[in-house]
Amino acid sequence: xxxxxxxxxxxxxxxxxxxxxxxxxxIYIDLHLVHEVTSPQAFSVLRERGLRVRQPKRTLATxxxxxxxxxxxxxxxxxxxxxxxxxxxxxxxxNCADFGITLHGYDSPDRGIVHVMAPELGATQxxxxxxxxxxxxxxxxxxxxxxxxxxxxEVGHVLATQCLLQHKPKTMAVNVWGRLPAGVSAKDLTLHxxxxxxxxxxxxxxxxxxxxxxxxxxMEERMTLCxxxxxxxxxxxxxxxxGTTIEWLRGRRHVPQGDAFEAAAQRWLAFxxxxxxxxxxxxxxxxxxxxxxxxxxxxxxxxxxxxxxxPAQDGGNTRAFDYMKLQPQAPIAGARVDVVFVGSCTNSRIxxxxxxxxxxxxxxxxxxxxxxVVPGSERIKRDAEAEGLDRIFRAAGAEWRQPGCSMCLGxxxxxxxxxxxxxxxSNRNFEGRQGKGVRTVLASPATAAASAVAxxxxxxxxxxxxxxx
Amino acid sequence: xxxxxxxxxxxxxxxxxxxxxxxxxPARYLTTTTRAGLGQHAFQxxxxxxxGSPNPNFALNRAxxxxxxxxxxxxxxxxxxxxxxxxxxxxxxxxxxVISTAIADIFRxxxxxxxxxAIVVSPTEHASLLEGAGEAITIDxxxxxxxxxxxxxxxxxxxxxxxxxxxxxxxxxxxLLARTDAITRFEGART
Numbered sequence: 001x002x003x004x005x006x007x008x009x010x011x012x013x014x015x016x017x018x019x020x021x022x023x024x025x026x027i028y029i030d031l032h033l034v035h036e037v038t039s040p041q042a043f044s045v046l047r048e049r050g051l052r053v054r055q056p057k058r059t060l061a062t063x064x065x066x067x068x069x070x071x072x073x074x075x076x077x078x079x080x081x082x083x084x085x086x087x088x089x090x091x092x093x094x095n096c097a098d099f100g101i102t103l104h105g106y107d108s109p110d111r112g113i114v115h116v117m118a119p120e121l122g123a124t125q126x127x128x129x130x131x132x133x134x135x136x137x138x139x140x141x142x143x144x145x146x147x148x149x150x151x152x153x154e155v156g157h158v159l160a161t162q163c164l165l166q167h168k169p170k171t172m173a174v175n176v177w178g179r180l181p182a183g184v185s186a187k188d189l190t191l192h193x194x195x196x197x198x199x200x201x202x203x204x205x206x207x208x209x210x211x212x213x214x215x216x217x218x219m220e221e222r223m224t225l226c227x228x229x230x231x232x233x234x235x236x237x238x239x240x241x242x243g244t245t246i247e248w249l250r251g252r253r254h255v256p257q258g259d260a261f262e263a264a265a266q267r268w269l270a271f272x273x274x275x276x277x278x279x280x281x282x283x284x285x286x287x288x289x290x291x292x293x294x295x296x297x298x299x300x301x302x303x304x305x306x307x308x309x310x311p312a313q314d315g316g317n318t319r320a321f322d323y324m325k326l327q328p329q330a331p332i333a334g335a336r337v338d339v340v341f342v343g344s345c346t347n348s349r350i351x352x353x354x355x356x357x358x359x360x361x362x363x364x365x366x367x368x369x370x371x372x373v374v375p376g377s378e379r380i381k382r383d384a385e386a387e388g389l390d391r392i393f394r395a396a397g398a399e400w401r402q403p404g405c406s407m408c409l410g411x412x413x414x415x416x417x418x419x420x421x422x423x424x425x426s427n428r429n430f431e432g433r434q435g436k437g438v439r440t441v442l443a444s445p446a447t448a449a450a451s452a453v454a455x456x457x458x459x460x461x462x463x464x465x466x467x468x469x
Numbered sequence: 470x471x472x473x474x475x476x477x478x479x480x481x482x483x484x485x486x487x488x489x490x491x492x493x494x495p496a497r498y499l500t501t502t503t504r505a506g507l508g509q510h511a512f513q514x515x516x517x518x519x520x521g522s523p524n525p526n527f528a529l530n531r532a533x534x535x536x537x538x539x540x541x542x543x544x545x546x547x548x549x550x551x552x553x554x555x556x557x558x559x560x561x562x563x564x565x566x567v568i569s570t571a572i573a574d575i576f577r578x579x580x581x582x583x584x585x586x587a588i589v590v591s592p593t594e595h596a597s598l599l600e601g602a603g604e605a606i607t608i609d610x611x612x613x614x615x616x617x618x619x620x621x622x623x624x625x626x627x628x629x630x631x632x633x634x635x636x637x638x639x640x641x642x643x644x645l646l647a648r649t650d651a652i653t654r655f656e657g658a659r660t
Contacts, residue, residue: 040501151578160642162656167628409496
């Protein structure tokens with residue numbers, strides 16, 4: 001038998017109809033995640049054509065993108081940005097009721113950012129195909145699932161048929177060797193890889209992250225990495241399931257229980273790349289050389305190590321320097337910070353909050369800095385509060401908010417002011433992403449927290465050494 | 470979608486690399502529940518000044534570019550989010566084709582599903598088209614050529630199925646629904 005990649009195995013297992021001369025493949029979708037922003041137009045198509053949702057049990061919805069992160073008032077009303085935002089949330093509530101879809105809404109203890117919530121519930125499982133009208137669906141690839149973002153038209157296709165028309169992507173191996181140095185996080189590795197691959201380097205490909213550095217990552221860290229595959233232009237990111245994956249999933253609500261779980265685990269572990277399988281492309285990354293890394297420009301591929309100088313100005317980066325108001329060849333450390341955001345589907349999990357809290361414990365954020373900490377889900381919020389993390393954040397002068405996407409894309413009104421510099425644990429530093437004219441520096445939770453304390457972009461290792469000593 | 474043959478229009482240069490979907494339409498305009506009316510927000514933060522007046526330095530605001538339907542954009546156009554609001558906004562603003570040296574996967578997919586042509590050409594061809602920005606060019610989907618007076622035609626590749634859907638007005642959801650028996654068999658075989 002021919003040696004095949006993990007991607008090839010996932011693809012073959014979901015072929016309803018193989019691609020033929022001039023025709024795409026019909027791919028079956030195991031799990032369809034739905035949120036309020038990209039779904040209303042798809043439900044409208046179903047209504048116009050008199051169609052039902054083919055597999056409501058394979059569809060799971062939540063409210064995350066446009067929800068306020070301030071608590072509900074005593075009368076249950078919420079502080080929506082505007083009437084349109086509230087109408088959009090209400091449309092999803094109505095659509096889920098009308099079409100028989102489970103919605104983790106405000107009344108659910110499981111509500112959260114779609115890419116945080118689904119893994120927590122065990123709805124995300126190895127060997128699955130998973131789609132959502134959201135590009136960061138690549139997050140679920142951390143479990144060895146083929147997971148990718150789709151547009152609203154395709155949301156309608158999946159609702160109606162549980163299938164998508166797809167052209168087979170190419171494969172790319174990103175081999176990461178060695179161990180990450182102390183004080184260097186999965187986010188630093190992710191930004192480092194984005195810098196190496198570039199923002200279009202993965203276009204047309206599904207990336208599989210491989211190597212001993214990847215095997216050493218926890219599931220939360222793997223999700224951080226796969227989350228940003230799309231920032232490398234990739235269709236999806238994958239990490240083969242292993243013992244870490246199995247143990248993380250054991251006992252979660254949607255996975256099989258007891259003996260059935262052990263049987264499922266055996267099936268899941270078969271989703272791996274054969275030793276002699278060939279990738280269309282391959283690159284190698286030395287994990288031992290990675291330092292705390294941040295972005296300095298207006299795309300996630302423009303990265304710099306925290307202790308290094310920015311590049312010289314050239315034709316390709318003048319626009320980014322102009323927008324970011326940063327000096328070529330100057331260090332990024334020391335740039336004045338106005339706002340710090342810890343949250344998003346990249347870095348809002350309990351380990352991320354612990355990383356930030358470790359730095360903030362017993363410290364205060366700088367007087368001129370505003371800091372928002374937004375847990376990824378209700379469950380993470382409860383866990384963090386049980387550990388007392390919320391008290392550490394509040395004592396340091398940060399705001400502790402309700403779960404949601406919040407300032408990652410700012411469509412709920414959580415934004416900064418024009419010209420302000422935000423150190424953000426999210427995934428995109430595009431012009432205006434966090435508010436018109438706002439400048440975004442992407443960073444790890446530790447770097448974000450250290451920068452909040454210093455009031456300038458700062459190396460977290462100094463704080464961490466102080467804690468250790 | 471109606472049948473699609475060719476576009477002849479003045480081209481407009483937007484030679485900026487990595488134009489992401491947040492530039493095409495910022496997230497704050499995604500609160501709609503319909504597809505209509507997004508054109509006014511296409512390239513919002515580049516197109517309009519803080520006081521709401523048109524930015525005179527933005528190419529699409531120049532009088533001579535009024536009504537232009539073809540954008541010649543920098544490398545990696547449409548990177549970022551999966552928001553289909555991006556092609557909806559461009560189409561509503563009158564843009565019917567984008568030509569670049571690379572186009573992000575999800576954007577290209579969304580664009581083609583809405584009848585917005587997303588065309589990739591070589592860097593040399595791209596440079597030549599940029600030089601001729603402002604001239605009328607024809608994009609012929611039938612022959613898969615970009616034609617420009619006084620120049621050899623530029624052949625472009627496009628996914629055969631997407632091309633057929635555009636030319637014949639094939640409805641992809643109808644195509645999938647026609648496979649219901651195969652989908653049912655697939656589901657039956659797995660359980």
